[in-house]
Amino acid sequence: MPWKLQQLQDAGNYLCNALAYIRSRSDKVPFRSGPEVIMLLDNIIDCLNKGRSSLVIPKKKTIDDLIHNRNMRTFRPPLPIDIRVSFYIHGQKLVLMVYQLHITSSKTEIVNRYQMEVAVPWFNDVIVLFTVALQMCQQMRDKIQTVEESRSSSSIYENLEFLPETEV
Numbered sequence: 328m329p330w331k332l333q334q335l336q337d338a339g340n341y342l343c344n345a346l347a348y349i350r351s352r353s354d355k356v357p358f359r360s361g362p363e364v365i366m367l368l369d370n371i372i373d374c375l376n377k378g379r380s381s382l383v384i385p386k387k388k389t390i391d392d393l394i395h396n397r398n399m400r401t402f403r404p405p406l407p408i409d410i411r412v413s414f415y416i417h418g419q420k421l422v423l424m425v426y427q428l429h430i431t432s433s434k435t436e437i438v439n440r441y442q443m444e445v446a447v448p449w450f451n452d453v454i455v456l457f458t459v460a461l462q463m464c465q466q467m468r469d470k471i472q473t474v475e476e477s478r479s480s481s482s483i484y485e486n487l488e489f490l491p492e493t494e495v
Contacts, residue, residue, distance in 0.1 A: 330398045334381050334416045338453070341378030345371045361475035368468040372461060379457035382450065385415040385422075390435050393426055419451035420444045 348370045358364050388396075393411040406412070413424045427439040 330401050330414060332414060332416060334385065337381040338378040338457075341374045341381065342457075345374035345378070348374065361471050361478075364471050365468055365475070368464050368471070372464050372468065375457055375461045375464065379454060379461065382416050382454055382457070383418055385417050388413055390428070390437065394428075394435065416447075416450060417444075418454065419446055419448070421447050421450070 348367060352358075352367065393413060396411070396413070398414075399406065399411065409428045409430055411426045411428060413426070415422050415424075421444070423443045425441040425443075426437050429436050429438045
């Protein structure tokens with residue numbers, strides 16, 4: 328059983344969610360309004376933000392998470408009960424943390440921790456692509472928002488009645 332990097336799984340799932348939003352729009356049914364497009368873009372931007380964040384900002388693990396991590400079953404022979412390891416992505420780096428625990432009947436505490444890092448170039452490529460996709464969606468959203476605002480302000484002026492000037 329291979330070690331699973333949940334962050335990669337999460338990033339992939341968020342990307343699939345963004346694609347699902349895009350595919351949910353039928354080519355045969357055009358958008359009826361700018362706000363409709365903005366709502367779709369907001370959903371896509373949210374997914375892309377979450378996907379990017381899952382790679383850039385690793386989740387903190389508790390001691391309980393370390394002890395009950397199902398990935399620990401991948402080691403043959405198993406590691407000693409007081410040794411736990413954790414792999415995670417932090418930006419373009421793959422990080423390995425090794426923890427030495429002190430386990431008593433009342434509590435468990437970390438005695439030592441060791442960290443090793445290695446740069447994985449394609450992690451950076453993925454983060455850059457998430458960022459570019461986010462920027463493009465945000466730019467498109469901003470342009471549509473500007474058009475909608477100019478439409479609404481011009482319709483306000485069209486409905487105004489101007490009274491003739493009176494002389495003082």
